[in-house]
Every structure is written in C-alpha cells, then in structure tokens.
Amino acid sequence: MNAAESIAIALDAVRAQKLRSGLTLLSISIGVFAIIASTGITTALQNAVNMQMATLGEHSFLIQRTPTLTFGGSWRKYMRRKPITLEQARQFRDRMTLTNLISISNTNPSYVIKAGQTSTDPDVALIGADDLYFNVNAVNLSEGRPFSLHEGEQGGNVAILGNDVVVKLFPRGGAVGSTVTIRNQTFRVIGILEVRGGVMGQSQDNRVLIPMPIFDRYFTWEWDRSVDVSVKAASAEALPATVDEATGILRALRGVKPWEENTFELDTNDALTAQFSGFSVALLAVAWISGIGALVAAGIGIMNMMLVSVRERTREIGVRKALGARRAWIVRQFLIESVTLCQLGGMAGTAAGIGTSWAVTTLLRNTGMQTLVFDMPWGAVIFSVVICTAIGIGFGLYPAFRAASLDPIEALRYE
Amino acid sequence: MTSPTPIINIEHISKIYEMGDEKVYALRDVSLTISKGEYVALMGPSGSGKSTLMNMLGCLDTPTSGRYEFNGANVNELDDDELAEIRNREIGFVFQTFNLLPRATALSNVELPLVYSGMKADARHRRAAETLASVGLAERTGHKPNELSGGQRQRVAIARALVTQPSIILADEPTGNLDSKTGQEIMALFDELYRQGNTVILVTHEEDIARHARRIVRLRDGLIESDKSNGASA
Ligand SMILES: Nc1ncnc2c1ncn2[C@@H]1O[C@H](COP(=O)(O)OP(=O)(O)OP(=O)(O)O)[C@@H](O)[C@H]1O
Numbered sequence A: 001m002n003a004a005e006s007i008a009i010a011l012d013a014v015r016a017q018k019l020r021s022g023l024t025l026l027s028i029s030i031g032v033f034a035i036i037a038s039t040g041i042t043t044a045l046q047n048a049v050n051m052q053m054a055t056l057g058e059h060s061f062l063i064q065r066t067p068t069l070t071f072g073g074s075w076r077k078y079m080r081r082k083p084i085t086l087e088q089a090r091q092f093r094d095r096m097t098l099t100n101l102i103s104i105s106n107t108n109p110s111y112v113i114k115a116g117q118t119s120t121d122p123d124v125a126l127i128g129a130d131d132l133y134f135n136v137n138a139v140n141l142s143e144g145r146p147f148s149l150h151e152g153e154q155g156g157n158v159a160i161l162g163n164d165v166v167v168k169l170f171p172r173g174g175a176v177g178s179t180v181t182i183r184n185q186t187f188r189v190i191g192i193l194e195v196r197g198g199v200m201g202q203s204q205d206n207r208v209l210i211p212m213p214i215f216d217r218y219f220t221w222e223w224d225r226s227v228d229v230s231v232k233a234a235s236a237e238a239l240p241a242t243v244d245e246a247t248g249i250l251r252a253l254r255g256v257k258p259w260e261e262n263t264f265e266l267d268t269n270d271a272l273t274a275q276f277s278g279f280s281v282a283l284l285a286v287a288w289i290s291g292i293g294a295l296v297a298a299g300i301g302i303m304n305m306m307l308v309s310v311r312e313r314t315r316e317i318g319v320r321k322a323l324g325a326r327r328a329w330i331v332r333q334f335l336i337e338s339v340t341l342c343q344l345g346g347m348a349g350t351a352a353g354i355g356t357s358w359a360v361t362t363l364l365r366n367t368g369m370q371t372l373v374f375d376m377p378w379g380a381v382i383f384s385v386v387i388c389t390a391i392g393i394g395f396g397l398y399p400a401f402r403a404a405s406l407d408p409i410e411a412l413r414y415e
Numbered sequence B: 001m002t003s004p005t006p007i008i009n010i011e012h013i014s015k016i017y018e019m020g021d022e023k024v025y026a027l028r029d030v031s032l033t034i035s036k037g038e039y040v041a042l043m044g045p046s047g048s049g050k051s052t053l054m055n056m057l058g059c060l061d062t063p064t065s066g067r068y069e070f071n072g073a074n075v076n077e078l079d080d081d082e083l084a085e086i087r088n089r090e091i092g093f094v095f096q097t098f099n100l101l102p103r104a105t106a107l108s109n110v111e112l113p114l115v116y117s118g119m120k121a122d123a124r125h126r127r128a129a130e131t132l133a134s135v136g137l138a139e140r141t142g143h144k145p146n147e148l149s150g151g152q153r154q155r156v157a158i159a160r161a162l163v164t165q166p167s168i169i170l171a172d173e174p175t176g177n178l179d180s181k182t183g184q185e186i187m188a189l190f191d192e193l194y195r196q197g198n199t200v201i202l203v204t205h206e207e208d209i210a211r212h213a214r215r216i217v218r219l220r221d222g223l224i225e226s227d228k229s230n231g232a233s234a
C-alpha cells in the first residue's frame, strides 16, 4: 500500500510541475537514450561483422568496392570509387595463380518472389552467384543441384531458393522443378539451400540465388553495379601471399598509381575485426560518457524536485511522524518516490534509444550495409534500469534524510 | 482523582524557546499526574502553553528540563525512533485541523498507524473498517477527505487515533474548526470513549467543551493556575 502510494505521489508531482519535471525527466531520458542507442547501433554493426566473418571461411577474404562498415565522412570517398564490374572481376579471377577458389557474387535486398498466386514479402535478398560460390562460401544444398559452370558464366533462368522462401511459396513441397517469378522474369527452381538459421536474429534462409550474369544484367542497380569477390586461399599459411597477389592484380586492373591507396576494400577477418573495434570503442566511449554526464545532471534535478516535494509535504511528514512513522519509513517513502521519477525518465529514454537504433540500423541496411541486423540491446536496457535506480537512491538520499529528520512539531505547524 | 495507576507523571517540567537574545518560557516548572481512565481538559488563554504541554505529553516534544514518565518509562532517555514507537502504540492524536492525508481514502487514513506498527494488510483493513464503523462511518470508508463534511473528517481522525487501541487519546482543540452543533456531536463521541474506559485529554478554550471533562487543568503564562475536578458534568 505504501509503495503504491509513493509511486502515485511521484506521478502526481510530475503532473503538478510539468515543466520542471519534464526537463528533469528529459535529461534522464537523454542520458539513457545515449547509452541505449549507441549500444544498440554498435551491437547491430557487430552483428554485421560477425555475419560476414561467418560467411567468409577461415582463410578466405572478401574484395568489395566499399567496406562492409562505413563511418562518417569517408562515405564520399568510397562513393567516388569506380565499381568493380563483372568483367573486371573475371579478369582478376583469371590472373590469380595462388588459388582458383574465387567466386564472384552480388546481393541486393528487398525483392518479392512469386509462385502462381502466392508471393513473399518484399524482403527477400537476391544473390547473383556462380558455380564456385557454394564451395568458397561453404553453402550447401539440401535438395537439387548448384549452378553449373555454364550457368554461372553464361546465365540461365534457374534459381536456388532459401528455406524461408520455400516454406512461403511451396508449403506442400514440390519446389524443385516448379517456377518462380522475380520482377517479370521466370526462373526454374533447381535447388534448395540447406537451412542455416539466423545469425544474431536475422534469417539466413530468406534469400534466392540466381546466376551472376542474369543478376548483373537485370537486377543490379545502376548506381551500384559493383560485384563482390570472395577468395579462398589454399591454406592458412598461404593467406598472406594470396592477399598480396590479389592486391597487386587488382591495383593493376583498376589502374591505381603506385603512390595512391587502394580503390577497393580487401577484408580478411582480422582486418574487419580491427576496423570495427576501433570504431565501436570510440562510439561507445563518447556516448556513455555523455550519457552518464546527462544522468548526473539529471540527478541534481531529481534532488531539487525531491526537495520541493519534501517542502510541499512538510505537514504530511509531521502527521506521519505523529502517527508513529520511524525515520526509516519516511526515508523509504521518499526514495521510492525519487526512484519512480528516475525510472519514468529512464523508460522514455529506453524507448527512444531502442527506436533510434532500430531506425538507424534499418536506414543503414537500406543504403547498402545489407547484413546489418537490429538486435534488442537487453544489456543496456538492464543497465539503464540499474543506473536509474542508483541515481534515484543516490540523489534522493539527501532530501529523504531531510524529510526524516524534520521536527514533528515544526512540521505539523507548517503552512 | 486518586486513581491507582498513573499513566502520565511529569515533574518540574520547563520548556524554553530561545528567540535570539530573548527567552520565551512556554512552560515553567509544571508538575502533573494523570491516571488511567481520566477525562481531562487543559484550558487557558492563548499563549498560555496548552499546546506545548500537549505535545510534551504526546512525546512529540521533549522538555528543556524536568522529568517525564509515561507508563513507567522515562521519556527523556528515548531517541527519535523509540519516541515514534511510543506515539504509534500508546498515543492517539486528534488535531484541530484534522490532518488527514488528502490523497488517501478514509480507510487508508485510519490504516496508516497500523502500517507503521507493521500489521499485515488483511488484519489492518479489517481493524480499520471496524473502527470507522464504531465512529459511525461504516458507509464512508472509500471516501477521500474532500468528499466528507468537517464533522465526518474529525470522526475519521478520531478513528485513526483509536485504531491502535492506545493508552491515551490527545486532542488539541478538536472542535475548533467545527460549528457548535457538530462540535457537540464530536464531544458526545469523546464522552462515549471515556465511558468505555479510555483516557482522554483535550485542549480547549471553550467552557462549553471543557464541561464534558471530569477534571479541568487551567494554565496561565506557562504555569498551572488551577487543577479541579469538574462536578457538574454529563
Ligand atoms: N517554536 C516556538 N518558538 C518560539 N516560541 C514558541 C514556539 N512554540 C511556542 N512558542 C511560544 O510558547 C508559548 C506557548 O505556546 P502554545 O502554543 O503552547 O500556546 P497555546 O496555549 O497552545 O495557545 P493557543 O490557545 O493560541 O493555541 C507562546 O508564547 C508561544 O509564542
């Protein structure tokens, strides 16, 4: 009864002092927001990195025009780079000597796949792949066959479906041998991908593979004609030499002068990890430091609100003491009140933080970072509940003790 | 006036307020004994020290000098929390301005002392409802103070004072904010409590009200002017 009453009083205080409470709760919200949003976004980026590492095998590397993760101002630099065309990628593949496990592929998100009257949501990833794609990226089929060398190089209206698409379009089976339609083009289904499940919440099965030449001709966006090249070295020992050879060949093909830097990204797992951790440490540090700063400022605001609350309720405190409330009861009552206020601000900040990291993740995904997945930052949510409680108690203690040590007679006489 | 068990025993009590250089003697060397089951009115002009004495008796205030024994315990030696416990278990307060918590229902107001004594919720609700019924408010348990008349509010306050079954009931001008008819109804309630064996002490400056008591203590300038039993009483 008493806790519920204290919570009700806290909510009342907010209503009575809209502006001041609003500002105080806002600064708590901002602090919590900074912490949750930054953690949410870095978690999503981490997921993207993890997913790429999972797809790249042990001693493989990936060549792309732009990095998987792009930050800040460098975006423009990357956008000026010429695309890695299918033609260029093929020349590169033909010149490589240290390995012949080289696959050329490309991915675009957000396609609708149809079979008869049934269609999927517009969220299927469409992948252009060649015959080596399956070996180099360790992708297996549960049914049917992979693309042939001829299909991979010359094209053909054949498709391989991920399990999500199969479940949606062919719930009663019989996918292989049927036809599907993608943007007015008809494809014969020749295989089904092995179920991979989700990596960090995003399904790896909601995808459709078609031969790379078809993809390049009909499904590439004009402003993003660049393909991805996966290279698998013969062994872990051979990886550094293979990277060197690939870099040299590609620089020559793309006409990079000796004094210029690469006009492409060559990411091994190690490079990716290093690139990412530098960024995420910086983002997290800035956001958490400013978040905690805002929370401390908010704590001072909370303390003020509570002091006002104690003053306005001096008489009530006198009555409670006359009726036999011990000091601890009074302290408890006001601490519950200040923790409630903090949680109120914290909840708003948490909601905004989660919303923002979801929005940023979605935005980045739609602008090219296709492997980004939003993941609920539970750790940060729990942290914000804990820190709001700590602030409520920390900054509520002084007003609470002030209330508890009021002289009952003075308090009863207070107008 | 020679009842066997003294519940209140004060000896040579003074209360001095320091106002800068000036000293205000609210009470000077007051001694008083009150026994179980007495019905006492404290009277006197404004500023004579009635409220100061009442607060002292109610363990809300401590004397500057002198000794106070409540139910055999030396109040001078108790700390804040021990005083709170005595107030909670032994003393029921009724104030002139009712002092109900405005947000809480009549029932919650009456329950409050039981919350502080640690009684379980079920027992608490039952006891508070019974007590409200005993002051004639069985139908009003869910009302907030602003939904009750002045007389009803004071009845809630009396129920709150009674709910812990205290040793004494202290009322400082309990009818001061009520019209005279309602005031008499409240006094009838105090008379009834007295008849049931409760110890009742009230402060008033109205002779009409004081007449209800069996003993009248008159204060003037912080001194006891007279202390007489009141023969002509209802
Ligand atoms: N906190 C205080 N500081 C200074 N002086 C005080 C304080 N409390 C009471 N006094 C003084 O002590 C004296 C007695 O006050 P008290 O309140 O006991 O009078 P009272 O008999 O209850 O008067 P009333 O009938 O007006 O309520 C008064 O002169 C008052 O000014």
Ligand SMILES: [Mg+2]
Residues within 6 Å of the ligand: B050, B051, B052
């Ligand atoms: Mg008075």
